[in-house]
Amino acid sequence: MVDALLLDLSGVLYEGDTAVPGAVEAVATARAHGLPLRFVTNTSRLPRDAILAQLRGFGFHLEDSELFTAVDAARQWLTRHRLRPFCLVHENIRGDFADLDQRHPDAVLIADAAEGFTYASMNRAFQLCVAGAPLLAVGYNRYFKLNGQLMLDSGAFVRAVEFAAGVQAVVLGKPGADFFQQVLASTGVAPARALMVGDDVFGDVEGALAAGLAACLVRTGKYRRGDEANVRGDFAVVDDVAAAVRLALAGPRAG
Amino acid sequence: MVDALLLDLSGVLYEGDTAVPGAVEAVATARAHGLPLRFVTNTSRLPRDAILAQLRGFGFHLEDSELFTAVDAARQWLTRHRLRPFCLVHENIRGDFADLDQRHPDAVLIADAAEGFTYASMNRAFQLCVAGAPLLAVGYNRYFKLNGQLMLDSGAFVRAVEFAAGVQAVVLGKPGADFFQQVLASTGVAPARALMVGDDVFGDVEGALAAGLAACLVRTGKYRRGDEANVRGDFAVVDDVAAAVRLALAGPRAG
Numbered sequence: 001m002v003d004a005l006l007l008d009l010s011g012v013l014y015e016g017d018t019a020v021p022g023a024v025e026a027v028a029t030a031r032a033h034g035l036p037l038r039f040v041t042n043t044s045r046l047p048r049d050a051i052l053a054q055l056r057g058f059g060f061h062l063e064d065s066e067l068f069t070a071v072d073a074a075r076q077w078l079t080r081h082r083l084r085p086f087c088l089v090h091e092n093i094r095g096d097f098a099d100l101d102q103r104h105p106d107a108v109l110i111a112d113a114a115e116g117f118t119y120a121s122m123n124r125a126f127q128l129c130v131a132g133a134p135l136l137a138v139g140y141n142r143y144f145k146l147n148g149q150l151m152l153d154s155g156a157f158v159r160a161v162e163f164a165a166g167v168q169a170v171v172l173g174k175p176g177a178d179f180f181q182q183v184l185a186s187t188g189v190a191p192a193r194a195l196m197v198g199d200d201v202f203g204d205v206e207g208a209l210a211a212g213l214a215a216c217l218v219r220t221g222k223y224r225r226g227d228e229a230n231v232r233g234d235f236a237v238v239d240d241v242a243a244a245v246r247l248a249l250a251g252p253r254a255g
Numbered sequence: 256m257v258d259a260l261l262l263d264l265s266g267v268l269y270e271g272d273t274a275v276p277g278a279v280e281a282v283a284t285a286r287a288h289g290l291p292l293r294f295v296t297n298t299s300r301l302p303r304d305a306i307l308a309q310l311r312g313f314g315f316h317l318e319d320s321e322l323f324t325a326v327d328a329a330r331q332w333l334t335r336h337r338l339r340p341f342c343l344v345h346e347n348i349r350g351d352f353a354d355l356d357q358r359h360p361d362a363v364l365i366a367d368a369a370e371g372f373t374y375a376s377m378n379r380a381f382q383l384c385v386a387g388a389p390l391l392a393v394g395y396n397r398y399f400k401l402n403g404q405l406m407l408d409s410g411a412f413v414r415a416v417e418f419a420a421g422v423q424a425v426v427l428g429k430p431g432a433d434f435f436q437q438v439l440a441s442t443g444v445a446p447a448r449a450l451m452v453g454d455d456v457f458g459d460v461e462g463a464l465a466a467g468l469a470a471c472l473v474r475t476g477k478y479r480r481g482d483e484a485n486v487r488g489d490f491a492v493v494d495d496v497a498a499a500v501r502l503a504l505a506g507p508r509a510g
Contacts, residue, residue, distance in 0.1 A: 117372075
């Protein structure tokens with residue numbers, strides 16, 4: 001039933017500095033069975049090259065073209081709309097936007113700026129949005145897990161600006177339907193025959209379902225008991241990505 | 256029809272360093288007519304004494320007991336519930352909470368911390384709330400006006416923590432019904448016979464209506480054209496506090 005597999009990264013393939021047990025083998029098995037794979041992430045603390053290097057360092061094999069990041073989607077969107085963004089982003093990914101004119105901003109981009117979230121930067125984002133600048137976000141992520149602790153993620157700061165300025169963000173990564181469609185278009189597989197595997201019940205599961213994909217929640221990463229009760233619709237819940245791959249390979253496939 | 260007048264401060268009685276034209280005289284007129292007055296504010300960048308001094312400096316006459324602040328309400332609430340707050344507040348009002356034990360916090364209070372809103376402090380607030388600490392807020396204020404510019408206010412940061420932690424704040428100032436009731440209790444006037452005058456269509460007008468008071472929106476301060484369309488219910492819209500006082504004195508009164 002599954003003709004393409006979309007895999008979230010942090011919390012699904014690895015946690016902190018360690019690959020999730022069985023994840024490297026599970027991804028290799030899926031690939032050996034000819035299942036098209038896509039690696040999809042809202043992570044915005046690392047540039048693309050560093051994400052690829054990190055995954056390969058864990059032992060995962062993947063092509064550059066199989067990695068889809070929300071940061072890439074944001075840069076493409078800004079370029080296409082010829083906007084000059086105020087980039088409230090992490091210093092690690094500032095270089096990704098170096099080609100864009102950022103003087104006299106007419107758009108606001110919020111990613112995981114970490115220590116870059118200050119009153120001054122949030123106020124700037126707010127004032128630009130009140131003046132009519134569109135608000136763009138890599139995601140609505142509430143929190144991520146680091147060294148065993150939940151940490152506040154950029155979605156909270158997006159909500160803050162949305163509330164104060166009375167605007168709604170355009171989400172360029174998960175759970176944005178455009179992002180899922182862009183990833184799927186590269187596979188040629190219809191949404192209903194693609195499975196999204198993630199540890200974030202909102203960004204990964206709810207977003208995928210809204211975009212017409214099948215979804216599978218794993219009990220690793222940021223997963224917390226009871227998360228599955230927060231989202232309506234039909235989706236699978238399994239222990240880890242190895243179980244998700246077994247599920248994906250269990251049914252008949254096209255081709 | 257009006258037996259008590261509740262007046263918001265910033266944007267109603269003064270803007271920046273200047274009293275609103277006619278405001279000092281209007282307040283004096285209301286007092287001369289025997290109308291009980293209460294001065295009510297969510298301002299949390301100044302301690303109580305400084306607020307009183309500022310108002311008197313503009314020429315307003317008021318008793319200490321006529322001023323009700325959200326910060327006072329928050330301190331009383333925390334004391335009554337014997338909580339140890341993590342105070343995400345402005346350094347100017349830190350002293351207001353000096354009597355409370357703040358070690359090993361089991362509550363979070365968000366006021367207008369200004370530059371105190373950092374990733375680290377917001378993350379701390381988030382983590383405490385995830386662990387079960389109640390989230391307290393002086394208000395849901397979206398923005399305030401300073402030197403002609405709209406500035407991001409603490410309500411945005413409250414929303415951020417609410418969203419990320421999946422909790423709902425207890426609002427101890429406007430628009431909290433408890434706050435309006437506490438102010439009214441000091442007058443002995445029934446809610447329906449009290450008029451709240453403010454420039455914030457959410458905190459002042461919507462909040463007052465929800466608490467059963469009459470409400471009047473003024474077109475000074477942070478008021479922006481179209482604000483009145485954001486709130487349902489019956490309320491007055493007038494140019495300034497002088498017009499609001501004329502309205503309050505127009506009908507028959509008890510006593």
